[in-house]
Amino acid sequence: xxxxxxxxxxxxxxxxxxxxxxxxxxxxxxxxxxxxxxxxxxxxxxxxxxxxxxxxxxxxxxxxxxxxxxxxxxxxxxxxxxxxxxxxxxxxxxxxxxxxxxxxxxxxxxxxxxxxxxxxxxxxxxxxxxxxxxxxxxxxxxxxxxxxxxxxxxxxxxxxxxxxxxxxxxxxxxxxxxxxxxxxxxxxxxxxxxxxxxxxxxxxxxxxxxxxxxxxxxxxxxxxxxxxxxxxxxxxxxxxxxxxxxxxxxxxxxxxxxxxxxxxxxxxxxxxxxxxxxxxxxxxxxxxxxxxxxxxxxxxxxxxxxxxxxxxxxxxxxxxxxxxxxxxxxxxxxx
Amino acid sequence: xxxxxxxxxxxxxxxxxxxxxxxxxxxxxxxxxxxxxxxxxxxxxxxxxxxxxxxxxxxxxxxxxxxxxxxxxxxxxxxxxxxxxxxxxxxxxxxxxxxxxxxxxxxxxxxxxxxxxxxxxxxxxxxxxxxxxxxxxxxxxxxxxxxxxxxxxxxxxxxxxxxxxxxxxxxxxxxxxxxxxxxxxxxxxxxxxxxxxxxxxxxxxxxxxxxxxxxxxxxxxxxxxxxxxxxxxxxxxxxxxxxxxxxxxxxxxxxxxxxxxxxxxxxxxxxxxxxxxxxxxxxxxxxxxxxxxxxxxxxxxxxxxxxxxxxxxxxxxxxxxxxxxxxxxxxxxxx
Numbered sequence: 001x002x003x004x005x006x007x008x009x010x011x012x013x014x015x016x017x018x019x020x021x022x023x024x025x026x027x028x029x030x031x032x033x034x035x036x037x038x039x040x041x042x043x044x045x046x047x048x049x050x051x052x053x054x055x056x057x058x059x060x061x062x063x064x065x066x067x068x069x070x071x072x073x074x075x076x077x078x079x080x081x082x083x084x085x086x087x088x089x090x091x092x093x094x095x096x097x098x099x100x101x102x103x104x105x106x107x108x109x110x111x112x113x114x115x116x117x118x119x120x121x122x123x124x125x126x127x128x129x130x131x132x133x134x135x136x137x138x139x140x141x142x143x144x145x146x147x148x149x150x151x152x153x154x155x156x157x158x159x160x161x162x163x164x165x166x167x168x169x170x171x172x173x174x175x176x177x178x179x180x181x182x183x184x185x186x187x188x189x190x191x192x193x194x195x196x197x198x199x200x201x202x203x204x205x206x207x208x209x210x211x212x213x214x215x216x217x218x219x220x221x222x223x224x225x226x227x228x229x230x231x232x233x234x235x236x237x238x239x240x241x242x243x244x245x246x247x248x249x250x251x252x253x254x255x256x257x258x259x260x261x262x263x264x265x266x267x268x269x270x271x272x273x274x275x276x277x278x279x280x281x282x283x284x285x286x287x288x289x290x291x292x293x294x295x296x297x298x299x300x301x302x303x304x305x306x307x308x309x310x311x312x313x314x315x316x317x318x319x320x321x322x323x324x325x326x327x328x329x330x331x332x333x334x335x
Numbered sequence: 336x337x338x339x340x341x342x343x344x345x346x347x348x349x350x351x352x353x354x355x356x357x358x359x360x361x362x363x364x365x366x367x368x369x370x371x372x373x374x375x376x377x378x379x380x381x382x383x384x385x386x387x388x389x390x391x392x393x394x395x396x397x398x399x400x401x402x403x404x405x406x407x408x409x410x411x412x413x414x415x416x417x418x419x420x421x422x423x424x425x426x427x428x429x430x431x432x433x434x435x436x437x438x439x440x441x442x443x444x445x446x447x448x449x450x451x452x453x454x455x456x457x458x459x460x461x462x463x464x465x466x467x468x469x470x471x472x473x474x475x476x477x478x479x480x481x482x483x484x485x486x487x488x489x490x491x492x493x494x495x496x497x498x499x500x501x502x503x504x505x506x507x508x509x510x511x512x513x514x515x516x517x518x519x520x521x522x523x524x525x526x527x528x529x530x531x532x533x534x535x536x537x538x539x540x541x542x543x544x545x546x547x548x549x550x551x552x553x554x555x556x557x558x559x560x561x562x563x564x565x566x567x568x569x570x571x572x573x574x575x576x577x578x579x580x581x582x583x584x585x586x587x588x589x590x591x592x593x594x595x596x597x598x599x600x601x602x603x604x605x606x607x608x609x610x611x612x613x614x615x616x617x618x619x620x621x622x623x624x625x626x627x628x629x630x631x632x633x634x635x636x637x638x639x640x641x642x643x644x645x646x647x648x649x650x651x652x653x654x655x656x657x658x659x660x661x662x663x664x665x666x667x668x669x670x
Binding site: 037038039113114116117118119120144145146162163166167168169181186190191192198202205206209210211213214215219221223224225226227228229237240241242243244 | 372373374448449451452453454455479480481497498500501502503504516521525526527533537540541544545546548549550554556558559560561562563564572575576577578579
């Protein structure tokens with residue numbers, strides 16, 4: 001089970017082509033289910049949709065799309081392993097199950113709440129992992145017709161034609177997090193405990209948002225705070241360069257596998273959300289896919305203002321975020 | 336100056352057609368300016384764009400689009416008044432200047448921070464006001480190719496063909512704000528004062544988000560919290576039915592004129608963000624366009640679960656929000 005299969009460049013390119021088509025087809029199914037809920041305008045009749053039935057439709061869309069993706073992969077690549085959000089969440093275990101073998105890590109519908117409410121920020125997310133590393137990512141948001149994709153060594157793309165990030169080599173602000181757009185999520189953990197994750201998150205958001213003199217001089221005064229309700233699309237917009245910083249805890253590998261692949265291929269940095277004891281000097285380690293704690297910094301160019309390389313400026317921003325955020329309490333077995 | 340001009344249905348329809356085309360053309364100009372900043376992929380050369388020059392380009396796009404819209408309106412409707420965000424903000428006054436005469440209230444670029452960072456949630460916003468009421472609204476977000484429009488008596492539309500809200504007559508949740516998507520903005524006012532707007536906002540967000548038992552039993556446990564960075568698009572998504580509740584203070588009439596027109600025509604309710612003393616019984620007044628304090632509830636149908644009419648259920652949700660939010664401190668002369 002843990003033997004590393006070698007995958008040639010040609011084979012990887014073929015898998016990439018397959019994955020992109022799979023993403024488009026899966027997204028089209030999601031959109032068909034969504035359109036089925038829209039009121040019919042054709043004959044003037046108005047369909048009344050109740051809450052319960054809309055939840056049923058959403059569940060069915062989620063399950064059908066996962067079954068579609070799983071079956072297509074099993075047919076084309078019967079030796080590959082498959083991990084899907086839907087099948088995973090029906091099992092009892094929350095163990096981290098990704099090993100060295102070629103593995104597809106799929107969320108058939110990311111942004112489920114958005115999908116339920118027909119807010120366009122939902123998508124299908126398909127990651128392909130070899131040796132524990134996400135090497136192919138495909139994210140398709142059918143309502144806005146935005147396809148984000150990447151393959152290791154072949155670049156990251158919007159709609160297959162526009163290289164990501166949209167602006168290449170754009171330096172990070174010298175006074176970051178000022179000038180940065182910060183993306184965060186409120187999540188589902190809403191317990192009103194003084195030291196619970198909700199309060200730790202909001203406390204961190206506030207420090208990142210407040211004026212520089214505020215919060216005992218730690219105010220981040222970011223340019224903007226955004227919450228889309230989709231971890232996958234948060235990462236897609238980091239790869240695009242639209243979000244400078246994404247900080248989040250609590251999501252799972254199927255939420256982030258494709259997005260991390262695309263961000264990394266675009267030149268972004270992904271590490272852990274939780275600050276180490278020594279935020280100034282601790283090494284900045286690559287993200288662990290199953291860690292449930294994520295901090296992503298957008299692709300950048302060298303910074304003429306500071307003389308830093310792209311990586312140096314990204315690491316500077318990581319440390320500036322770590323200085324301002326609190327530890328989040330998410331754990332999981334096997335990661 | 337304050338005489339009410341009568342505008343016939345036919346004339347209003349003609350103005351609507353003109354406004355929709357104007358929105359499309361203005362959005363195309365915005366998108367051209369945005370694309371000019373994308374790295375050229377054609378010949379493999381990479382354009383390095385510095386922060387300063389991108390700010391210059393954004394300012395130029397904003398000014399050029401406002402000049403384009405203003406000139407088109409002056410040519411077609413020389414007797415109409417024009418209020419644009421750009422020209423307004425260069426003047427010294429913040430007085431509310433909209434009277435009874437036909438007035439165009441325009442934000443050439445809403446979501447400026449998003450536009451600067453090339454996050455797709457930016458748009459042009461064109462409102463047409465008669466007798467102090469926004470009767471036509473056109474919002475065009477060119478990056479996602481989403482056009483929202485309405486004309487009083489002619490319905491509200493997505494891309495001119497799909498009636499808004501997408502799901503007609505969908506009841507509001509009987510236990511709202513549970514089950515609701517709440518849209519809010521962090522804004523630019525980031526002063527770290529205990530009783531400042533930033534803390535009042537975050538305090539309110541937290542009460543709306545927390546578990547029902549939390550916050551002394553006032554927790555709203557909303558289904559999701561979203562922040563897009565565009566008041567105009569927040570309202571567009573309320574009209575669509577994707578956001579159930581939008582609560583915001585601090586923006587201006589050009590940010591909301593078109594959006595309020597579209598929400599109202601779609602069947603939504605727009606009132607003030609600030610709770611009255613008696614949240615239970617105070618009358619729910621129509622929004623004042625220049626009040627800088629806004630609370631919008633999405634279009635709804637009658638509620639079989641509660642026996643309420645659509646309006647009754649919307650008013651119930653208004654009161655449930657008012658019970659959980661704090662007063663915001665925004666004022667302005669003449670409104």
